Amino acid sequence: MIAWLRHHMAAFADAVQHIRRAKGSYCLNVLVIAVALALPFAGLTLTSNLQSVSGRIAVEPSISVFLRTETSREQALLLAPVLTKIVQQYAPAGRIAFVTREVALDALQQKTGIADTVAALGINPLPDAYLITLDALDTPTGAARVDPLVAQLSAVPGVEQVQVDSAWVKRLAAMLEVLRLLVTLLASTLALVVVVVAFNTIRLQVMTQHAEIRVARLVGATDRFIYRPFYYFGAMLGTTAGALALGAVALALQPLNQAIAQFAKLYSTQFHLTALSWQQSLLLLAASALLGLAGSALSIRRHLARSVGS
């Protein structure tokens, strides 16, 4: 065990020494890989933020069922069990609340600041309504259930209009799916770039260390002894580039958030992008290290397996 550790420590030290010897080319390779990694990392940050937004919005999507103005209060209240039954068919955990026209008018006056205009009308133009709150519509499948629900609600006698913007819920969910798919494709493609860069870097290292490898083999070095520093080198290349990419994405969020904050202000809301959590960052760093390791492993097997003295 101690000998095994000693071998690994020596291999790690060897890899560090090679980095120190060729700092310039190492930095350039790190930069290339970091650029390749920054794109999917940024995509992940964006989807992660949008997912949380869509989650918040989609948790309680609502449908407003407006009754005919001539419907009496008693008739309106009698519709509650009918509507509840319909809602439960599609959203068992859905809730239904009766909103009187008076309450609705109050809310309208408070929210829009048009109290004077409404007062000038002299009458309350709003009908009684039911507010139906649904859940589990944050997926395309869930969102698809809104349309038949609306159709059934509209068919209930006494209902004038059913207002729901299910389209945006579906659209957002579908957009997120597309974005997720794009990020996955981008990540896969750029992961390949990382592997290729690591592969080529190690190939060049093997070429420059040809004499050293040859001598090591002649004095009895095992393949593992020869390969190990290259594995460490590849993993370090990936890790450093991953850290740089994460840092770059985190830095880019600062100016982006300023612009987003101004934009969101126009819609009287607040929104800002947050960096990935430390758990997510650690996972991405590990993935970057693995990609570098994969590139070096492929390169070593391709370029060292048949080299001198093997």
Added chain:
Amino acid sequence: MALITFHKVAKHYGAGVTALSGLNLSIDKGELIFLAGPSGAGKSTVLKLIAAIERPTSGTVLVNGHDIGKLSAAGLPYLRRNLGLILQQQSLLSDRTVLANVILPLSVCGATRGDAEKRARAALDRVGLLDHANVLPQSLSGGEQQRVAIARAIVNRPQIILADEPTANLDRVSATRVIDALKAFHAAGVTCLISTHDEQILEQAARVIRLENGSLAEKNTIPAPTGTEEGAIP
């Protein structure tokens, strides 16, 4: 029992080049053998076969009981750890100090840094180069570089030392020092196989195997292995 045995060994390279044909040899533990012969006689090929740098085309090469032709890639490093190789081409690493070059075989075997350094310094001391431990090999003369190679070859206390033309391109004084160093290790019980075409060195040798066109030459100073067809004249 023989430490190294060649039985009807042939080695062909591409394009019909024959390096060895039907060679029979037997070398006992503790022998000091000089391989002689003109260029292309097969001296280097014999050494490369023993070190498993090459594999025989046909026949059997046994080193310490291991059949080189059947030796697995995984077993190769462990065979080489028992060999001290001194090659014709300088095989010292130019970007490492003399000491680091000598430490390399010990690092490969997993020796601790302290122990490796101690043993490497002792090996350099034996070849008279301890004062040059911290310089780069290219700052040394050809003879000194060859002695560094010897120090590297013996640092792991190998059973066999294989030296391929260790005195090539050296002046007489340097050549003598190199051969004397090898003789000293032989005296300590190490089996040494040295290829050379330096007649002055061969004159002092007790046993010489002469090769010619990949086979034993007619006149040899050691007996052929027992039970082999090819004769050797004492």
